[in-house]
Amino acid sequence: MASNASKTVNDQKVRAMTPGSSPLVESLPGRGTGALVFKRPNDGPPSCYYRYHHAGKQVLVKLGAYRRTAREIGFTLPELRDKAAAMAQIAKAHGDVKAYLAKLGADAEAARLKAEEETRERQRLAEIEASRGTFGELFLDYIESRREKATPGVVKELERLYQTNMLTPHPSIMAMKARDIRPDHILAILNLIWDRGAKVQAERMRSFLSAAFNHGLRAENAVGRSSAKSYSLESNPATVVAVEKVSAPATRALLDAELRQLWGTIEITEGVGPVMALLFKFVIATGGQRIFNVCQTTWDDYDLEAGTVRLIHRKGRGGQAMSRPHLVPLTERAVTILERVREINGCHPWPWTTTGKQHIVVSSPRHAIADWLKSEHAVIDGKQTPSFSPRDLRRTCAQLMQRHGVSDQLSDLLQAHGQTGVANLHYRNNPEAALPEKQRAIELLERALAKVLGEEQADNVVLLSKRRN
DSSP: OHHHHTTOOOHHHHHTOOTTOOOEEEEOSSTTOOEEEEEOOSSSOOEEEEEEEETTEEEEEEEEEBOOSTTSSSBOHHHHHHHHHHHHHHHHHHSOHHHHHHHHHHHHHHHHHHHHHHHHHHHHHHHHHHHBOBHHHHHHHHHHHHTTTSOHHHHHHHHHHIIIIIITTOHHHHHSBGGGOOHHHHHHHHHHHHHTTOHHHHHHHHHHHHHHHHHHHHHTTOTTOOOOOBOOOOSOTTTTOOOOOOOOOOOOOOOHHHHHHHHHHGGGSTTOOHHHHHHHHHHHHTTSOOHHHHHTOOGGGEETTTTEEEEEEOOSTTGGGGOEEEEEEOBHHHHHHHHHHHHHHTTSSOSSOSSSSSOOOTHHHHHHHHHHHHSGGGEETTEEOOOOOTTHHHHHHHHHHHHTTOOHHHHHHHHTTTOOSHHHHHTSOOGGGGHHHHHHHHHHHHHHHHHHTTOOOOSOOOBHHHHHO
């Protein structure tokens, strides 16, 4: 009976263990299920082990410290018996408990490391995703890339199109990552423009969007790029979107009666200021120069001693980098107009300004012509003058010269048509050398204009440059 009693452990016995005392052993119920073993090698609380046999050897698996009081850390005797019973079940199922627990530990550590790696990878991907630019950032990046190559007017127009056609009506699309943009998002932008009747603008907008995505595809591999944004683009969603071609070659030119009526009434048209009216007359008097190039001039561009105005042409893909000067001779008519403008704007840097703060913007002449077309002055012999734009004045002057015997070569030279190409870039690049031919052209234009305006024709039309000589 004494030996049977020794196989049972209670709290009193465990608490009575002294440092270095013999172990206490309690066999688990059932044959070959193992036993609880309590040891107290030092002053600390007794430690409990699960003992089992494997391959002819005793093996101990530590279960934890015995908790003698409520304040100590450890396990109660019932808790340790439950833990030992669990170990016995493992022994029954797997044999070597220690090896099984070691495997569980290794598996748990591997799972922990994998979880940490997955967390780091998610963080890395999140950082990459955060660094990826949105559609809006891509278009603004494209605008910045054009700032040194295009004219300020083109950059300003791109900024305006971004605000009016993209950001304001489609803020959610602009906030999307650029790489997630699909053709249907491009269609949403273009359809809204098309539906309001701006079909030509829809076509231009598609070109700008395509150019922006092409910029994004190249930008990340560009040396010296200033933007830190990446886009991870794989394709250009704008290239697959088709916009019906609606633009056609412009053919509108004013008839002689229409030109005469515009010249005689533009200064008395309600809503058209004096400087704007004189701008139209100056453009006509100088042979139909590009109206916005004229608007950009300052008083320093006018040399009244030499009788010329210096325009800067930046038309074409070269933009700022390919700007070229174009000297235009001035007639007495043009100088008279300038003298009237100087009385109004002589205190400002620009002749052609209505605010004194900047030159006339590109949209203002269109509005002025629209005001004239809505006025009673646009009715000639009871018929409304067909619509035209400020740009049509250039074509009007070209056709006026053509009808009055000015050769195409002289006309093109005066209007700076076809002055690009290798030969002009490298050889015919002195604007003053072309002045004599331009003076011939402007003289012939002045004679033709005088006839159209019904002025008394004189045979001695005088250029300012000739008067000064």
